[in-house]
Amino acid sequence: MIPNLGALIPRLPSNTWQPKRLVSCRDFVGAAAAEGQPLVSGFKEVGPLHSQRASPRPLANLAAFGLTALGLRRLQGTAEGKRKLFWQAGCGQLCRSQVSRGSAQRAIPIRRRTSESSEEEGVAYFKPLVEGDLLRASPPQRVLVAAMIALLAAGLIRVGGLLSAAAAAGGGAVEMSVACALAVLLGAEFADFGTGVYHFSVDNYGSASTPVVGSQIEAFQGHHEEPWTITHRDFCNNCFPTCLATMPFLAAGELLASSPYLLLWAVTACAGIAFCQALHKWSHTLRSQCHPVINWLQDRRVLVARKVHLRHHKRPFETNYCIVTGHMNPILDKSGFFRVLAALIAQLTGVRPRCETGSRFEYLVERRVG
Numbered sequence: 001m002i003p004n005l006g007a008l009i010p011r012l013p014s015n016t017w018q019p020k021r022l023v024s025c026r027d028f029v030g031a032a033a034a035e036g037q038p039l040v041s042g043f044k045e046v047g048p049l050h051s052q053r054a055s056p057r058p059l060a061n062l063a064a065f066g067l068t069a070l071g072l073r074r075l076q077g078t079a080e081g082k083r084k085l086f087w088q089a090g091c092g093q094l095c096r097s098q099v100s101r102g103s104a105q106r107a108i109p110i111r112r113r114t115s116e117s118s119e120e121e122g123v124a125y126f127k128p129l130v131e132g133d134l135l136r137a138s139p140p141q142r143v144l145v146a147a148m149i150a151l152l153a154a155g156l157i158r159v160g161g162l163l164s165a166a167a168a169a170g171g172g173a174v175e176m177s178v179a180c181a182l183a184v185l186l187g188a189e190f191a192d193f194g195t196g197v198y199h200f201s202v203d204n205y206g207s208a209s210t211p212v213v214g215s216q217i218e219a220f221q222g223h224h225e226e227p228w229t230i231t232h233r234d235f236c237n238n239c240f241p242t243c244l245a246t247m248p249f250l251a252a253g254e255l256l257a258s259s260p261y262l263l264l265w266a267v268t269a270c271a272g273i274a275f276c277q278a279l280h281k282w283s284h285t286l287r288s289q290c291h292p293v294i295n296w297l298q299d300r301r302v303l304v305a306r307k308v309h310l311r312h313h314k315r316p317f318e319t320n321y322c323i324v325t326g327h328m329n330p331i332l333d334k335s336g337f338f339r340v341l342a343a344l345i346a347q348l349t350g351v352r353p354r355c356e357t358g359s360r361f362e363y364l365v366e367r368r369v370g
């Protein structure tokens with residue numbers, strides 16, 4: 001039983017979040033039918049979700065969700081349409097179980113954004129919300145990710161060398177194997193925890209003009225508005241910022257560590273953090289579009305699963321921040337870790353997190369709706 005320290009902190013009144021332009025699910029489907037192709041997606045939104053009570057109108061929610069999904073299916077047979085349908089399904093599931101009394105489910109119509117130069121025959125070019133953001137990896141990004149993979153491989157080779165030396169010095173095979181397994185486990189869970197803390201920080205504080213991490217803050221807000229964008233990103237484009245951030249630590253660890261277990265822990269932790277965005281992407285990708293090995297690992301909860309990460313994607317985005325294994329999520333959420341952290345930050349700086357104030361990046365919302 002995990003004590004919930006967060007429950008001791010009184011919740012301050014939230015500015016209730018209001019989307020700019022709302023229509024009901026029925027209106028959305030009707031408008032889609034009237035306008036034809038330009039209207040490609042609706043996204044189910046709900047009001048503040050602080051209550052965990054069951055929906056007072058489960059059948060109405062189910063009907064609204066079905067109507068929206070039908071409209072989508074009729075409009076989009078493409079992979080992008082399926083991805084959005086996947087999100088509709090997930091959000092509908094959450095809405096049905098967790099919507100609070102009095103909050104309304106609505107849909108925002110989104111117009112197809114096209115690029116005159118890049119639209120391929122019959123396929124809508126998917127444009128990110130963040131201005132200037134590119135989904136394809138540049139050559140320097142590919143080189144950086146390749147260098148990170150080489151550094152990880154070098155780390156493993158050095159771990160092998162240190163283990164051989166330890167065995168030659170009389171180390172027992174069983175003890176060494178158990179220590180290695182423990183190092184890998186702790187490394188993966190540390191990476192999960194680290195990504196959770198980082199994700200909490202960029203989701204809740206700062207703006208696009210914040211030094212160093214401003215672009216990440218904006219990207220995470222864009223991800224909340226259109227979560228399927230990540231599925232269009234190249235591997236290297238997706239992972240290069242975290243590779244860049246972890247590379248110096250890994251290099252230092254490889255130079256300084258004399259214990260094979262400590263180095264194995266560091267290599268696992270750095271690998272988890274460096275490639276967390278790939279794991280995040282797979283948790284957003286349709287099962288049919290993921291490699292079977294990824295699906296298998298997700299099913300066994302080795303990697304963060306779709307269901308687990310989907311819980312993060314409901315307003316006010318205050319839970320399930322960890323995106324490596326997802327194992328730390330229940331521990332951090334049930335203990336109220338992030339609520340305590342937010343209360344400490346508010347105490348020290350006077351700044352409340354976005355998950356409490358309900359504020360959004362309005363210019364991204366405008367781009368999404370417009």
Ligand SMILES: [Zn+2]
Pocket residue numbers: 199203220224312317
């Ligand atoms: Zn988030």
Ligand SMILES: [Zn+2]
Pocket residue numbers: 223227280284309313
């Ligand atoms: Zn996500």
